[in-house]
Amino acid sequence: MYTSPDELSSTFVSLDISGQIKLNVWFQANQSWESIFAQPADPCTPPATCGPFTVCNGITRPFCNCMESFSQKSRGDWELDDRTGGCIRNTPLDCTRNKNTPSSTDIFHPIAHVTLPYSPKSIDDATTQSKCEETCHNSCSCTAYSYNNSRCSVWHGDLLSVNLNDGIDNTSEDVLYIRLAAKDLQSLREKKRKSSIGVVIAASIISFGLLMLMLFFAIWRNKFKWCSAPLYGGQDSGGIIAFRYSDLGHATKNFSEKLGAGGFGAVYKGVLSDTTTIAVKRLDGARQGEKQFRAEVSSIGLIQHINLVKLIGFCCEGDNRLLVYEHMSNGSLDGHLFKSNAAVLNWNTRYQIALGVARGLSYLHQSCHECIIHCDIKPENILLDASFVPKVADFGMAAFVGRDFSRVLTTFRGTAGYLAPEWLSGVAITPKIDVYGFGMVLLEIISGKRNSSQVYTSSNYHVEFFPVQAISKLHEGDVRSLVDPKLHGDFNLEEAERVCKVACWCIQDNEFDRPPMGEVVRVLEGLQVLDMPPMPRLLAAITECSDAASM
Template sequence: MASLRRSTLLSSIFSLYLFSLLSMSTSTDTITSNSSLSGTNQKLISAQKQFALGFYQPPNSSYWYISIWYNTISLQTSVFIANRNEPLTDPATSQLIIGSDGNLVLLNGSKTEVWSTNVTGMNPLNKTEAVLNDSGNLMLRYVSNTSNVLWQSIDNPTDTWLSGGKLGFNKATGISKRLISWKSLADPAEGIYSYLLDPNGTSQLFIQWNKTKQYWTSGPWSDSQGIFTLVPEMIGRAESRIYNFTYVSNEEENYFIYSMKPDAGQISRAIIDHNGQVKQLNWVGTAWIQIWAQPAHICDVYVPCGPYGRCNGNELPYCNCLHGFSPKSKTNYSLEDYSGGCVRNTELQCESGNLTKVQQDKFYVLANMKYPDNFQSIQVNSAKECAAACLKNCSCSAYSYQSGCNLWYGGLLNLQDGYSGSDLAGTLYIRLAASEFTASKSHTGLLISVVIGGIIVVLFYVIVVLVVMKRKRDQRIARLLKDLRGTLIAFRYDDLQFVSKNFSEKLGGGAFGSVYKGYLPDSTAIAIKKLNGFHQGEKQFRAEVSTIGTIQHVNLVRLIGFCSEASHRLLVYEYMPKSSLDVQLFNCRDVILNWSTRYQIALGTARGLAYLHEKCRDCIIHCDIKPENILLDDNLVPKVADFGLSKLLGRDFSRVLTTMRGTIGYLAPEWITGVPITPKADVYSYGKMLFELISGHRNNFDQWNSSSSGSDFFPSFSARKLIEGDVQTLLDKKLNGDAPIEEIERACKVACWCIQDDETARPTMGQVVKILEGILEVNTPPMPMSHRVMGESPDYINFFNDISFGTSSKTRSNTSTTRESSSLVKNSG
């Protein structure tokens, strides 16, 4: 009996001990020598519950990893993975423990060591512990001396650079602390792209391919400005002091470290993405919003699509195989791992020295292609001789003939679509097997005759069916047009395929989708936008479209109808024959927009935006104002396009920043600082676009600098010339000074006021309309703080006294240099 009681007591004590261990592993921030972590239900949580550590499974993956992730957001986002190259298959039988040597060790189901902190020289008499803190840092330290940190995750980053972490180079050991990308969306193993500090000792950050090829640099660090010289996007962050960057160089190491302002009130991280771009992301609401990416264009990454892959940064997927090629791994391609590239569908028929087989190979023509790397030039007299030279060498895979003959051997790297206007681009001839061009001729004459006869019969019936279907479809669409009379038309997807000839005539494309031209049965031209990445349900989509469809204004593109069928989401708009403003302003050499037309475009655009902001039942913020989204009709009347997409698709504009050049130049500072977005963000973008209408140059520092005689950025240059009273120099040189000075001055003042850093200092779009109409007058604006670094830095100048909008103030001189509050109209005396 006593033995039974003793056994029961021991069992109870053992159960309590196991319960205490389980409680410790699931609710504390520490692993000790007496505890461990195992299974998906156990995790460490930092003291203030900011971060968690446990077993993590990436999306679309069947493997498990020990990871640190954000604990306070809805989307599980990993910031550190310990065993990224040694995944686990079963977390239930795996353990994270303090090993006998004091290191933190990960064991798999066979109790084999998978990962370790690998600290050497530790005192075996001193116990160690692993602690997760609220900066996302996992530290291994002595229990008796917690200030002695033996190892920490923040000094061993994976793909994420957290606040407080170092990117640097140890001069003594030669070890570089760098970020290394994931291999794919589902595989956190080390990829081929890395982000690091220049190991040669300069203060530049590099992005490398395969740890050898550098394809982007930040430029040297400027202590005086607190930015990298080739990353102007940092200006807003440096001035708002949300981020504090520090560069340290001493005898032992060079490194960068950054921290966030304690009261910044936002979650932010920097990563090297699996596609080779470095990105800064802020958590807003329910999603990560991309603040900036480098390189800005995905196709500027080195070998983004692998051998024989072609890059197209204007639509998704951005990588595709050349004609005659297929993905080397379809699984990897589906997970955006393009490093393996593409392989031939049919091997080349050439054999060394056998000209009869060499001649069977042919060339496929690709126009407007950026040439691949590593070509060899030879001297020939014609394109025919250049092609023959390629055919004579079995290793030759492509040639070009443009003021000379260039040959390529082996895999073709860095191919890019739609690349023109450069000596590095043109027509490329890809070598393919003859079977890729012609069908087999092995059929007998009888079989061919039977097949041809059958085809004729089938074609006859197909033609009859198509004629009947076309007539019925035309009648159905015509009834819709007649019966609905101005209300939105709910199109069928196959009807839109038909009226657009299966989406064969593409008008353009952007972050939200591609646009195609079509014709209704009454010959009315329409523009059909196919939305990409749209996940709302059909009921919600129809409700939102119905709301947008009720918005009618002469300066807004009219929505004719929509399609919400299965996974298809399309919008049907009126067709604008003069295309977009950027085409007419920057890319049309035949016609130069005169000043009167530009001024009316500016005024019409302002009226359209004022309607969206102030006249609709619910204020609609466009969020992407730029020349590409201002369309022109036959009479060059401007119409704001895509104004409903912000309402339909929400605030996730990450694709806009990564796939569309120029958009970053129109972003208001609010997008960078992370404060709530208001209609004043559209006002800022409108101001940037107005500078383009005045100057005829893209709103881009590099393009403005290369086309001007000085180093001033146009907004800074404009503010200075306004102060000097020399507005004539601000006008587009192509206009030869043919414009009223008072209108130039008025437009420049409006533009400068629109791009003020403080959104409360910007006018509303309704006020912009009145100013451009001449109803209100304005004084010279102050120069925005964020533009001072791009030009001279004049003192603040008093704007005007607000007497029309309910704020009284004393009359001030136009030339006052005191820092006083601004208002929107001159005092009329």
């Protein structure tokens, strides 16, 4: 120790137990020694500063802390700032207590954003995180592992020099998984639960205050008018996102890449900021667009099924009505069945598409809170993802039937060629109208062409209606001649007969003769057998008219 020239204070240099060289100054006013310089500046830089099973954070005081489920080995030493003894486990590992037991109940707890300990052992055979964890779990001496950039590292024995990311000198993003006894898991949960109570109370108070502030702001700034009435009848959104119009304009490059168009508007391709590819339907017409908008959000906005297109979100800003869906890279079914330049769908893909659509419709009819009738089943409304998994889409015409009712009276809707006969009679509809449309789609999947086609001869032309031919050939036992010739005979005849029989039952005149979609699924899965369907009276009348016209 020596006295400085100005004789106002005394200083001395020391080598701290942490490994830092410190310059200490005596402040007369405070009657205490204060450290005014240290090298290295970060106390976590020297190796093993805090001892085993600790985490060092140079910007907090104290900078040494025990890992979760560990306690100070010597409290007296820690009080004297000697933390080199580190920490010890609160609960012995199961692997340690039961060395003869082939399995262990130990768990792994993550510590994020840390510099990994010294002397790791690389495990080249562990190519996934689960394999890396299993490798460590199977060794009683293994105390931690880390899996980063497809590289597995494990540690045996004490863990030294684990430093937390302070955002300055240490910017590590690694995660260390430390081995703990299963009993410690419950302790961690209780600790988090207790600490969460205060957070929840504080967050609730703050949220309430913010809600009041936002409500006041919304009333004050009423010139921005969003949806004029609730979209969900008082229910929540089920996780879908309310987009701003400007965000969708940016995602679609100002609606420049058009995927297609329907009766209510055009569909554009877009990419969100997280690189998710989307399809944005921009609805036209204030009244009809609003009606379709509400129908779609109220139906698929609240349900999830692998065979129903996923609604990601919507925009309801001013007069703009937009719906945001997951993008289907293979487009709609009609493009693969009817376009001459499209690649031919093999039979197995066609069969799986038929089964997937049946499952989606069965879910709509039988598994939702309310029965949802799609009302417009056709190939254009069946989308295909990258693996050709079918997704029923376009719920703008959907109708809802409460579980206490069997049918609903609604306005005429749908597409010619897929309309059930009861639409023409004006009676209340049931889910069987979807069954009829599905039957027509099945026949087009079989033939690879539209059900109705014009055939020209040298003298005149006539219209061929494939469903008439299909049920006639089915009765004759000649289903093979009905299958798309582009398959060149490469199909499963038993499956073709099954699909044809299902289709002909689905297009029966009387709705009571058509099977429910749940039964259709069981038949297509091979779990149930249908009898031979009769010739529908409407098809018989078409046949007679066709015969008379050709005479």
